[in-house]
Amino acid sequence: MRKRNIRIQVRLNDIEYEKLLNDIDKSDNNISDYIRKLIIDKEIKEKPDHDFLKILNELSRIGVNINQIAHNVNGLGEFDKNRYEQEADYLFTIVKRLKEKYL
Secondary structure, eight states, rough: OOOOOOOOOOOOOOOHHHHHHHHHHHHTHHHHHHHHHHHHOOOOOOOOHHHHHHHHHHHHHHHHHHHHHHHHHHHHHHHHHHHHHHHHHHHHHHHHHHHHHHO
């Protein structure tokens, strides 16, 4: 049995419909999910652009590398200063790009 058994119909003019479609496209939801979120007062966010997802992936990779460096220091007592400095420099570069693009 369906959880949602009430169907509604809404009439919009061309401008309202175009705005709705534009907002839905930005949020990466379908019409039903978008309207449900509006009704229950959830914030509807724009989907991140490709660059943001790429940067997020790079940050994740840097985090894994730094974690491996920490693991080597803790477990083996070895510290690869060059690798650490490379990852730290790359991290600062990524943060700078994020600030330039999104702030």
